[in-house]
């Protein structure tokens with residue numbers, strides 16, 4: 180009898196342990212993308228994962244606590260609040276907002292940032308028609324409540340340089356996923372922000388208006404795979420990768 184009770188107690192304890200471990204793993208899985216703050220070769224980067232598309236929004240922070248936001252995907256009020264609170268708590272001054280491209284999931288927050296901070300987003304002109312069709316884009320995905328689009332503040336083109344304190348970015352035009360897809364390369368820091376051009380083990384979809392598969396592959400090969408192998412690639416969705424790994428393992432680039 181005593182042995183039975185002990186076995187039952189052990190069984191219950193084991194069950195709690197297993198459930199506890201599962202919860203820990205599930206919790207980690209949800210949060211694994213949104214690390215507190217990452218530092219790459221002296222550039223501070225904060226990642227937010229926003230909106231129903233799980234889009235990666237990157238905040239680049241200079242040594243003077245000024246920052247550049249790449250692809251503000253904040254959509255829900257809670258997401259806008261989370262971004263605002265992070266800036267306030269860390270005493271950061273937002274200076275520029277850059278879009279890699281103008282699919283809704285990467286530009287949901289453009290209006291919010293304009294109204295809250297007076298900063299107008301910058302992107303490539305070839306994607307401007309997408310901005311004008313923000314609400315129609317959203318309807319396709321069953322999303323309502325998208326803010327009115329704010330016209331772009333500045334057009335960015337291949338070869339443009341963006342600097343803020345110690346942050347230096349070079350603009351590369353890599354169309355194919357969208358006509359105006361840009362990537363922002365930080366040569367000093369050995370990293371590149373590619374939006375939806377390239378993912379770990381995959382490439383951007385090309386079935387949306389303005390997409391072109393062959394053009395995308397050609398541009399990835401000529402403009403991204405020619406960057407140093409050790410360059411860290413920050414994509415618009417999912418985990419980061421490196422140019423080396425994509426050259427080796429990406430099935431679309433074989």
Ligand SMILES: [Zn+2]
Nearest residue numbers: 280282356375
């Ligand atoms: Zn996209």
